[in-house]
Amino acid sequence: MADELMAQFLVEGRELVADAARELAVLARDPGDAMALDGCFRSIHTLKGSTGLFDLAPMGAMLHAAEDLLAAIRSGRPAGSHDFAALVEAVDQTDRWLDALERDGALPEGSVQLSQAAIARFGARDGTSSSEPAPTADWRVPPEFAGLAGTAIRYVPRPDAYFAGDDPLAIIAAVPAILALKISPRDEWGSLESYDPFACNLVLEAVSSAPRPEIQAALRLVGDQVELATLAPARAAPAAEGGSARRTLRVDAARVDRLAGLADDLVIAKSGLAELAAEAEKLAGGRALGQLLRERQAQLDRLVGDLHATVGTVRLVPLSPLFDRFPRLVRDIARSLSKSVELELEGRETEVDKAIVDRLFDPLLHVLRNAVDHGVEAPATRRASGKAEQGRIRLSARPDGDRVVIEVTDDGAGIDPARIRAVAVARGLVLPEVAEALGDAAALDLIFTPGFSTAASVSEVSGRGVGMDVVRAAASGLGGQVEILGEAGRGTTVRFVLPATSLLTPVMVIACGPDRFGVALADVEETTRVTKDRIHEVRSGRAFLFRDHPLPLISLGELVGAGAPAGAAAERVLVARIGDELVGFAVDAIIDRMDAVVRPLNGLLAGAPGVIGTTVLADGAVLMVLNLRELVA
Incomplete structure (x- = not known):
């Protein structure tokens, strides 16, 4: 139970920290923004209440003091820039502590001192709050609860509970296995004319038969406003019957991953029906059976495609939890370099496959650190x-068809292609004559060469030999690409183009010599047979006439090391679009067309040029799916 609560606390804690940080950014520009002030107060109040479930006294004390400061500002106390700076530092410190809890399971040494220093910045001498009523010392269980066994609950919401975003009735209703409930006023109601609808004047008392940890978990956000008492040894809560269906369901990510893996395996397994149908049609009188198998395969194709697409959408998560981790890290990096940098976030709501989000943190952090x-x-x-x-850095995301584009753009000094060429030559990465012949775009691409670095010295931030080649390898491992754009004096943009989800990819299976390869069907404009009399030798290559237009003809087998196509009266040719031009690729045979789950290469083969990834055929063989654009680059 404790581990589950901590995992939930870390997830919710990061969301609340991100919410508070966004509201504080608004308040830094407009201190009078009441909505931002209320939102920040609610986030810190909720986060503070959650710390009561764990041994996190330093964090709780600091957040309590931050809440007091925000409450005073909401009550009309003038706020200065130093107040919001202190609040930002407290939120950043909370974020660091969440990292430590996730890594080590406990707050690091020195947490008490850091908490006291933060409280001092708020102008408070300790972490106690003067804005909350003290728990009632002489609470007596109501006589209506006599004879009930379980845990008695007394919940006295703060007078400003509504402004803090609390719904006392919903909170008490969330307690499991309620046996009895009593609602009464904290103070006499008085006359109707004196009634204040914005002040909470309730006392909620209840008895629950659920175990105390479950009760505390349900009331964790208002733990400082609750008292518990044992009426008798608590018994297990009875199983709920009938209840309304939940609209959401929290599922362990490993189970979703397993479901996705099974859907992928089902795609591979159903492809074998085509071979069975072909074998059946070869039998005497088997034509009808073969056609029936093909009909069943077509039906199964549709169902498996829908299943795979549905599982893919289940795995989609917004980028906001990932993006929201970077503002504090950027501030820490900038502070260590004596710089002032603001990070802008755009497209946080863009949804991407969870596996991609989980693996994007390191490459994006590397790019932001360089920025x-x-x-x-x-x-x-x-x-x-x-x-x-x-300085200003913008981290943005936007969907682009079945892919997502993520960009890191800064307004800094930009990149001088001439300097990139000079550094690459000085480090022995390219020959001087090769560097001189490179265009500006190709020169910028040298930044992704292993061993390339423009850092003059080693620091805590850069110059340790870990370059942008790691970023390109990470993007390639995710099935995507990364490029860098910029010019001297006009800033720099690093652009990632990644798959948004693991969609099925239509693949054409072709043969080059004894080997089979795959080509994404989207890259193929047309297939044709070209007779020998239409093929012409042009300098060191070949060309052929395609609808009265000459196209280059390239042996795909020679590009992949399988040799040229066997001699025949005509050659099988794939006509593919490479950039703005059409190119013909000669192959030995076109075997099949299939919907495949293409997985990026990893391990030693990660980032290998000319290969999008691999898939598995129905007979268990691994099929390499080629990237025609990279093969001819």
Whole structure:
């Protein structure tokens, strides 16, 4: 139970920290924004209440003091920039502690001192709150509860509970196995004219037969407003009967991953029906059986496709939890470099497959670190060039068909292609004549070469030999691509183009010599047979006439090391679009067309050029799916 509560606390805690940080960013620009102030107060109040379930006294004390400061500001106390700076630091410190809890299971050493320092910045001497009523010392269980066995609950909401976003009735209703409930006023109601509809004047008392940890979990957000007493040894809660169906269901991610894996295996298994149908049609009188098998395969194709697409949508999660981790990290990196940087987030609601989100943190952090260190200039340099002292970095995401585009853009010094060429030559990565012949786009791509770095010295942030090649390898491992755009003095953009979900990819299976390969059907414009008299030798290559237009003809077998197609009166050709041009690829045979789950390469083969990934055929053989664009690049 404790482990489950901690896991839930970490998930909810990060969301609340992100919410508070966003509201504080609004308040930094407009201190009078009442909605942002209320939102920040609710987030910190909820987070503070959750700490009561665990041994997190330093965190709870600091958040309590932050809540007091926000309550005072909401009550009309003038707020200065130092107040919001102290609140931002408290939220950042909470985020660091959440990292420590996830990593080590406990707050790090020195947490008490850090908490006391944060409280001092708020102008408070300790973590106690003067805005909340003390628990009633002489609480007596109501006589209506006599004879009941379980845990008695007394919940006295704060007078400003509604402003904090609390719904006392909903909170008490969430307690499992309620046996009795009594609602009464805390103070006399008085006359109707004096009634304040915005003040909570309730006392909620109840008895539950659920185990105490479950009761505490249900009341964790208002733990400082609740008293519990044991009426008798608690017994297990009876199984609920009838109840309304829930609209959401929290499922362990491993179970969803297992379901996705089974859906992938089902795609592979159903492909074998085509071979069975072909074998059946070869038998005497088996034509009818073969056709029936093909009909069943077509029906199964539709069902499996729908199942795979549905499982893919179940795995979609918003990028917000990932994006919201970066503002504090960027502030920490900028502070270590004596820079001031603001991180803007766009497209947080964009949904991407969970497996991709889980593996994006490290490459994005690497790119953001480079943007702060190499991109954004020092304050003095920015002033001299007429820029604002505070640098700006934008982390954005947007859907693009079945893919998602994620960009990190800074307004820093940009990239000089000439310097990139010079550094690459100095480090022995390319020959001088090769570097000179490279265009600006190709020169910028040298940044992804292993061993490339422009750092002049080793620091805590960069210059340790871990370069952008790691970022490209990570993007390739996710089935995507990464590129860098920029020019001197005009900032830099690093763009990731990644699959949004694990969709089925239509693949054409072709033969080159004894080997089989796959080609994404989306890359193939047309297939044709080209007779020898239409093929012409052109310098060191070949070309053929396709609808009265000459197209280059390339042996796909030679590109993949399988040799040229066997001599025949005509050659099988795939006409593919490479950029803005059509190119013909000669193959030995076109075997089949299938819907496949293409998985990116990993391990030693991760990032291998010319290969999108692999899939598995019905006979268990591994099929490499080729990237025609990279093969001819």
